[in-house]
Amino acid sequence: RKEVEQDPGPFNVPEGATVAFNCTYSNSASQSFFWYRQDCRKEPKLLMSVYSSGNEDGRFTAQLNRASQYISLLIRDSKLSDSATYLCVVRDTGRRALTFGSGTRLQVQP
Amino acid sequence: AAGVIQSPRHLIKEKRETATLKCYPIPRHDTVYWYQQGPGQDPQFLISFYEKMQSDKGSIPDRFSAQQFSDYHSELNMSSLELGDSALYFCASSNPWGSPDTQYFGPGTRLTVL
Numbered sequence: 001r002k003e004v005e006q007d008p009g010p011f012n013v014p015e016g017a018t019v020a021f022n023c024t025y026s027n028s029a030s031q032s033f034f035w036y037r038q039d040c041r042k043e044p045k046l047l048m049s050v051y052s053s054g055n056e057d058g059r060f061t062a063q064l065n066r067a068s069q070y071i072s073l074l075i076r077d078s079k080l081s082d083s084a085t086y087l088c089v090v091r092d093t094g095r096r097a098l099t100f101g102s103g104t105r106l107q108v109q110p
Numbered sequence: 111a112a113g114v115i116q117s118p119r120h121l122i123k124e125k126r127e128t129a130t131l132k133c134y135p136i137p138r139h140d141t142v143y144w145y146q147q148g149p150g151q152d153p154q155f156l157i158s159f160y161e162k163m164q165s166d167k168g169s170i171p172d173r174f175s176a177q178q179f180s181d182y183h184s185e186l187n188m189s190s191l192e193l194g195d196s197a198l199y200f201c202a203s204s205n206p207w208g209s210p211d212t213q214y215f216g217p218g219t220r221l222t223v224l
Contacts, residue, residue: 032211034211034212041198041220042217042218043200043215043216043217043218044153044200044215045215046212046213046214049211049212087152087153091211095166096141096143096158096160096165096166097143097155097158097166097168098143098145098153098155098202098213099155100152100153100154101152102151102152103152
């Protein structure tokens, strides 16, 4: 079982739609949580860090539930440019390494 | 703003050859990380360096070695290349003053082993 699990999708949504991605992690010692975005054949780019209190950045809202070991990302008013793979990422206590989920692919359609 | 620089961007090698990948972190970043992303896979952590010392180790094969130099750039040396080593190799860097958790990724080196 992978340490970070995501639904691979693809999620095909029309422009303007709201879409939510979920992620679970298995290591209760995980300390830091992120959503990265990766376009095809390009490097992962940090979308946002995820905090226990939840955080919002424009159209993007991330939530963390430590008790359930569950992370979510909500994208409102989807744009064509949001089409990408969204990677759920955790960092374990005492480690420098990031552990990536397999990613959820989003395709926003006109 | 300056980003992580990796060279070369593309590399083609034959089986059993050696390869050296280079990474230049963002200025004033003292930690570098190496990740391998195979076709259709998620990035897998290989190794990291902080202040020129190995700080964490992941699934790096014994055929690979890496180091960080006094100017903080890092090199990943790969020997006895195998077909399965064909992948995107990303370097990332972070700094101790900002958010130390935040890793910024370079554009990657695409290695093809024939």
